[in-house]
Amino acid sequence: MIKPTIGRIVWFRTEDPEPLAAIVCKVNDDETINLAVFGDTGAFSQAHNVVLVQDEDKRNPVAGECEWMPYQKTQAAKAGAPAFKVPVKK
Numbered sequence: 001m002i003k004p005t006i007g008r009i010v011w012f013r014t015e016d017p018e019p020l021a022a023i024v025c026k027v028n029d030d031e032t033i034n035l036a037v038f039g040d041t042g043a044f045s046q047a048h049n050v051v052l053v054q055d056e057d058k059r060n061p062v063a064g065e066c067e068w069m070p071y072q073k074t075q076a077a078k079a080g081a082p083a084f085k086v087p088v089k090k
Contacts, residue, residue: 001054002068002076004033010066012037012047022047022066035066 004010004027011019012035026034028049035047053061054068061067068076 001030002072003030004052008072009069010035010052011061011069012050012066013061013063015063019067022050033066 004024006024006027008024010022010024010033012022013019020037020039022035022037024033025036028034031052032049033052035050036044037047038044047064051061051065052067053059053065055073
């Protein structure tokens with residue numbers, strides 16, 4: 001599982017087969033997030049309490065759900081860690 005954090009990019013699914021880019025604005029828990037969703041013209045809308053479908057869920061996202069982009073999944077697999085680690089400067 002990749003832990004969601006504010007500022008990460010996900011793919012948001014609508015009825016259209018092509019996903020939309022979305023930025024995580026709030027993490028409600030490891031399974032639901034709030035998003036700023038960008039349409040194909042760059043205009044954005046809000047989506048609240050969106051289910052973040054992870055690989056462990058073993059299903060494809062449907063309209064109103066989101067998923068990590070393939071690049072993020074590949075990077076997490078290369079790291080061998082279930083979650084991204086973000087260094088914190090002190």
